[in-house]
Amino acid sequence: MTKTVLNKITVIGVGLIGGSFAKGIKKLGLAKNVHGFGHNPENLKLAVELQVVDSASSDMAEAMQGCDLVLLAVPLGAMQPVLESIKPHLEPQTIITDAGSAKQSVIDAVQNVFGELPKNFVPGHPIAGKEQSGVTAADENLYVDHRVIITPTENSSEQATETVKGLWKALGANVEVMSAGFHDEVFAATSHLPHLLAFALVEMLHEHPELGNVFKYTAGGFRDFSRIASSDPTMWRDISVFNSEAIAKWLIEYRDYLDQMIPLVQHKDAQALYQLFETAKNARDEHIVNR
Amino acid sequence: MTKTVLNKITVIGVGLIGGSFAKGIKKLGLAKNVHGFGHNPENLKLAVELQVVDSASSDMAEAMQGCDLVLLAVPLGAMQPVLESIKPHLEPQTIITDAGSAKQSVIDAVQNVFGELPKNFVPGHPIAGKEQSGVTAADENLYVDHRVIITPTENSSEQATETVKGLWKALGANVEVMSAGFHDEVFAATSHLPHLLAFALVEMLHEHPELGNVFKYTAGGFRDFSRIASSDPTMWRDISVFNSEAIAKWLIEYRDYLDQMIPLVQHKDAQALYQLFETAKNARDEHIVNR
Structure with missing residues (x-):
């Protein structure tokens, strides 16, 4: 060559x-x-x-x-x-x-x-x-x-x-x-959505001064989960604005997903929650390699 | 002593x-x-x-x-x-x-x-x-x-x-x-909620076979964010059931937070999004030490 x-x-x-x-x-x-x-x-x-x-x-x-x-x-x-x-x-x-x-x-x-x-x-x-x-x-x-x-x-x-x-x-x-369309859809789901979810969680907790320094009680799980909330705000503002349609679509789907999950927690539906967690764990263990 | x-x-x-x-x-x-x-x-x-x-x-x-x-x-x-x-x-x-x-x-x-x-x-x-x-x-x-x-x-x-x-x-x-009440409230926010959010994201994406193996397109950010979705489903079923009230409360608040975030993305409100991301980044950088 x-x-x-x-x-x-x-x-x-x-x-x-x-x-x-x-x-x-x-x-x-x-x-x-x-x-x-x-x-x-x-x-x-x-x-x-x-x-x-x-x-x-x-x-x-x-x-x-x-x-x-x-x-x-x-x-x-x-x-x-x-x-x-x-x-x-x-x-x-x-x-x-x-x-x-x-x-x-x-x-x-x-x-x-x-x-x-x-x-x-x-x-x-x-x-x-x-x-x-x-x-x-x-x-x-x-x-x-x-x-x-x-x-x-x-x-x-x-x-x-x-x-x-x-x-x-x-x-x-x-x-x-x-295709650009498929790209934008897939990365809205796998990258943009998790970033916005992490920003949202950290910002929401930050708005609860009555809990004291709530971050003091976080452990490794929260640290990993929220790492992407330390990403560059300018870059993520741009991504949110320039891929807004696909991101909004996924945010709405995720919001709707939580709407279905909330009653499972409220009604202590142990079996449904177990199934959900197990499916997620298996999917992640199969597809994502921790490094 | x-x-x-x-x-x-x-x-x-x-x-x-x-x-x-x-x-x-x-x-x-x-x-x-x-x-x-x-x-x-x-x-x-x-x-x-x-x-x-x-x-x-x-x-x-x-x-x-x-x-x-x-x-x-x-x-x-x-x-x-x-x-x-x-x-x-x-x-x-x-x-x-x-x-x-x-x-x-x-x-x-x-x-x-x-x-x-x-x-x-x-x-x-x-x-x-x-x-x-x-x-x-x-x-x-x-x-x-x-x-x-x-x-x-x-x-x-x-x-x-x-x-x-x-x-x-x-x-x-x-x-x-x-107090037990404060404990359950704080850990619902900093540990239980993020676990459920991570399980939910992985499970939701798993339910989209039309995207192919969507996990293939994930990078380090997703790996970190979703690590806790590999946690023991039995343990998390129990936590969800035995701290259901506090967890449901936080899930609802987070869902409502997303409800407010969605129009910002839909309307490409660059300034509001920037402010949100920056607040989150600053809060995390200040309080959470990466190890």
């Missing part, structure tokens, strides 16, 4: 996600130039010093010049403005991809900016992260054995799709292709 | 919780005899072999003879039957304590069996556990730096209360005294 080397890859937003992508590409020599774009000169300087990128700038014309592929690794709320600023400098060969946690909203943003879905646009979503954030946490191995979802539009060309897939695979990721 | 050595301590139910208590008492020499009672001869044999207890039996008369303190470390559903079987053999000096996760229900069981709340009855709840269970997981250090809640009744004598507190403190625990 011959290695395809691109001339220039640009990463917009050199934080954990964009930085890890850039650093991996650079280490593997998959582009002659890995360029970082951002608005914070300190951060860009650091990105170059840490060898996350070869070069960096806050000038979009420079960032996009001769670029074969641009990765948008910015919050969902910044996607459309960034696309607007890319547009005047976009060259015909440039493939556009992204790392957004909700896919239809990015597709809508591209449609809004370009009036169409370009054949060189291939949305993506790497499922990776770690406790730390920012360029200092960038890790060329972040995506190894992690899932990356690609959601090509009906216009995405095979060549562009294969290029995007190939880069993630080269970084060690397990690439999976699905 | 002189060490008070009891003649005989009996542990009913030699699993992780009872076994760890017994093993710690035995190591510290806080009783001349640490006796284990249970119905499974294999388990009792193992408890003696592993030096968790000095002696063991399935004969309640033998277990309670000359006993200074008995710890009931059985599921909440077994408390009342065990108390019934203890009653005919109870000696005047025997202090009764327990390790149940809900306190009022144990107090009710004692009242039902004895027709009063004996002065030697001191309810307790050690907040500890680990992934493994059973006597083989018994660990004399399980309670070190863990919280143990004591909820004396209006009849509990000071001497009995101090004896129970002293033993837990000797095992390294941080002992805290509160």
Whole structure:
């Protein structure tokens, strides 16, 4: 298998996600130039010093010049403005991809900016992260054995799709292709919903000062359950807003599920509760591996 | 400080919780005899072999003879039957304590069996556990730096209360005294509610075969959030039934909280969502230490 080397890859937003992508590409020599774009000169300087990128700038014309592929690794709320600023400098060969946690909203943003879905646009979503954030946490191995979802539009060309897939695979990721709609539905259920539920629980308990410092009585179970409530509020605000339809659907279903569970508890329906807990335990034990 | 050595301590139910208590008492020499009672001869044999207890039996008369303190470390559903079987053999000096996760229900069981709340009855709840269970997981250090809640009744004598507190403190625990009602309220909020929410989420997703193996798309956040859904269904059935009032109250409040959250998502109320997430993040970061 011959290695395809691109001339220039640009990463917009050199934080954990964009930085890890850039650093991996650079280490593997998959582009002659890995360029970082951002608005914070300190951060860009650091990105170059840490060898996350070869070069960096806050000038979009420079960032996009001769670029074969641009990765948008910015919050969902910044996607459309960034696309607007890319547009005047976009060259015909440039493939556009992204790392957004909700896919239809990015597709809508591209449609809004370009009036169409370009054949060189291939949305993506790497499922990776770690406790730390920012360029200092960038890790060329972040995506190894992690899932990356690609959601090509009906216009995405095979060549562009294969290029995007190939880069993630080269970084060690397990690439999976699905529709944006299915992606948004599934991740609303498995990621967005649990985050909102954890935020809600912590916030609700926080609103009960009469219990004293109620968190003092929490143990390991609560710590694990609520860990995701320490996630970045800006990111989760954006996800909630940009995948609101699917999230609201799941929140409503979950609320309805609780509506059915409450009388079981009130009426001490031991058998029904046992069955529910056992089904959940078996499903989790079968499918989720604790690490 | 002189060490008070009891003649005989009996542990009913030699699993992780009872076994760890017994093993710690035995190591510290806080009783001349640490006796284990249970119905499974294999388990009792193992408890003696592993030096968790000095002696063991399935004969309640033998277990309670000359006993200074008995710890009931059985599921909440077994408390009342065990108390019934203890009653005919109870000696005047025997202090009764327990390790149940809900306190009022144990107090009710004692009242039902004895027709009063004996002065030697001191309810307790050690907040500890680990992934493994059973006597083989018994660990004399399980309670070190863990919280143990004591909820004396209006009849509990000071001497009995101090004896129970002293033993837990000797095992390294941080002992805290509160009312049974406050205990049940606080643990319904911080432990029982999150467990039920996690069970509910996993079970709900499991009921969506049209999404394929939806768990395949979960990442670390979901793994952490749902870990407690792998808990013992029997134990959680009992907790749900024996603390049903407080749990139902919190489930309803949480359901109502979601009712208020759903329109924020539907209407993409970015500011309100941000504020909620930020409050939750700050509360968690301030109060919960990740380990």
